[in-house]
Amino acid sequence: MNKTFRVLKKIILYTFSILLFLSIAGYVYLYVLPKGPKITATQKINNGIDSFVIYAHKESERKSIKVWTYKPENWNDKDKIVFVMHGGGRNADDYLNAWVKLADKNNLLIVAPEFENKFSKYTTNDYQEGNLFSFFGTKNPKSEWAYTVVENIFDHIKSVNSITNEQYDIFGHSAGGQFVHRMIMLMPESRIRTAISANSGFYSLPKENVEFPYGIKNTEIDLQKSYEKRLIILLGELDNDPNLGTFRTTDLAMEQGTHRLERGTTFFNSNMELKNKNNWIFNWEIDTIKNVGHDYKKMSKHSIEWIKN
Known part of the structure; x- marks a missing residue:
């Protein structure tokens, strides 16, 4: 014994x-x-497809990030800047290519950050969940949030290229859609003009008793300010197949709906109910695109009208 x-x-x-x-x-x-690609020399953005690498955080040199850009020949200061947030594949270059013709036609400077992570199949907290918490559950300072990285990139572009734009638009699909809607909720002070969250896999519902990222417990979110921002929940009418892409099936995720279309509707309606209860200003809208499924290229095309107007 x-x-x-x-x-x-x-x-x-x-x-x-x-x-x-x-x-x-x-x-x-x-x-x-330290992580990330080698820092590149500081220089102005070239016309056409270009890229640069900067430190992701202003107060740390521990992490770098590659940023893809596309600049039409006729783009000038004050013309629109659109950040394009990739999906779970972290394929920023593919997303940039999907926007080239749209950029030429509508004279948009496209900025596509690449949140590279070799372990992205196993951890999502660093990107679509904003890096609020580490993989081990400890809180990260706001200066290290993924959303802050976008603001840092905007500052870099403005200073290096003598750009005076005070705002930018942002589009994200799938995991990128998760990134965008959470950025609006958690950083309403960001300089976003119009945010488009397309076909997110699941959402952070406005429930203070549910842990983040399924709810907003322990996040100190001020939803009244978040609702003042312009957020478009863009859904594909045919995005009702959970077998497409990476689809989270935890109990809390399934409570939001059995597919992305249902979950997007649940998210919007939950926030609308809270807004009505408190009689708050509400600048969020929902738009369902007919005959489109989980397709970032087609959803990108349909987002243009929201950016133009």
Whole structure:
């Protein structure tokens, strides 16, 4: 009996030691070691497709980010700037290419940040959930939020290119749609003019008793200010197949609906109910695009009217 107990004790001790080692190693890799591509020389954005790499955070050189751009030949200061947020594949270059013709036709400067992460299949907190919390659940300072990175990129573009624009528009599809709607909720002070959240996989409902990212518990969100921003929930009428893309099926996610179209409607209606209850200003709208499913290219085309008007 004593021998069995000693063996069991050793197994538990070894298991705990291994888990502790993996946790420490994971934390060091994710939050201590420098990450990202090599910083590029500071220069103005060229016409056509271009890219640059800057530090993601103003107060830290630990992480860098690559930013893809497309600038039409006739684009000038004060013309519109549109940030395009990629999906879960983190393929910013593909999203940029989907906007090239749209940019030429509507004279838009396109900015597509690339939130690179080798472990993006296993962790989503660093991008679509805004990096509010680390993978281990600890709170990150606001200066390290993913949403702050967008504001930092805007500042960089303005200063390097002598741009005087005071606002920008932003479009995100799928995981990018999650990014956009949460940015409006969590950073209403951002300089976004029109935000378009397209075909999000799931949402942060305005429920203070539900943990983030499914609710807003422990986030200190001021929804009254968030509702003053212009947010468009853009849904594909045919985005009702949960087998397309990465679709979260946790209990809290399934409570929002069995597919993306239903979840988007649930999110909008929940916020509308809260707005009506408090009689707040509400600049959010919902738009369902006919005959379109989970397709970022087609959803991008249909977002243009919201950006133009």
